[in-house]
Amino acid sequence: MSKKQPVSRRQFLNYTLTGVGGFMAAGMLMPMVRFAVDPVLKGEAAGDFHPTQQKVSELTDTPVRVDFSYEQTDAWYTSEVTHTAWVYKNNKGDIVALSPVCKHLGCTVSWEGNDHKDKFFCPCHNGLYEKNGKNVPGTPPLKPLDVYPTAEKDGLLQLGKPEANNV
């Protein structure tokens, strides 16, 4: 009845195996290619500090919002990204810079948002954090806010890449 060429068992196996083989070859090659081009991709090495406009001398014990931008290469295109930090001086006089990205599902938290005194507040599911970034138990976040490594250059604050916070 059927005049169509049925795919024989052998052909079928052949096709699938070539397909799978292709994937496997790609799987082996990809890391090699990556290693080869990695130095090129690594525009922003970890540990790099980005300048901000915030004068270190003007920081107090009240967290302020510091925005900073830099160029980021994402796949093959470069764009300017803006990041934010909440920055203050703790009672030892050390600078603390916290990432505003909520550790629950990633909304942006704000200092004393929605009238929560002395807390960072996340508007999405009412997450709360202490001033040092520690998550308040009983609210959705399970981890403290990340911290930025900080540096100072010519009196201005510089921020690195956010890290896990061990408070």
Place this chain on the structure above:
Amino acid sequence: MNWNGKDTALFLQQKEYIDTAIVPVVPADFGPGMSGAAEQYEFIQLLVTFLEKQFKGRLLVTPPHAYLPDLDEWASDAAEWTDRLKKAGFKHVFLFTSDSRWREREEETGAAVIWVPSVPLGDMEDSVKYSLIENQAKQIVNIIVQKWQDSVS
């Protein structure tokens, strides 16, 4: 959440927390209105990107809903979008547009239409562009938070 594989997978796991959908609604005009339409798209996309950053954990930005603005039935399937999003579990659906005609059609869409007149961003410097978008977005942030609070009480 953004419309990509990683974020949507997370959405499927965390559905109970992500109850809001944002649909960029943009005209696809290939005639003389092309530049205006493209400007609207550019503006709406930037605005929506900003909001996504603020509220990543509670909202999903859908692919843009593009329509042919000169068709008689240009607005006809918006209601269907809302319907499907609601069925997918989104309690709040916002349609973001710069086309003022949507304001009169809000009711039939079944969603909340947020109309924001677009600003030609042209060759504006990036930093100026961002602060402009941020200012616009701040008011919208309030609208969204208000909607969330209303649905709690």
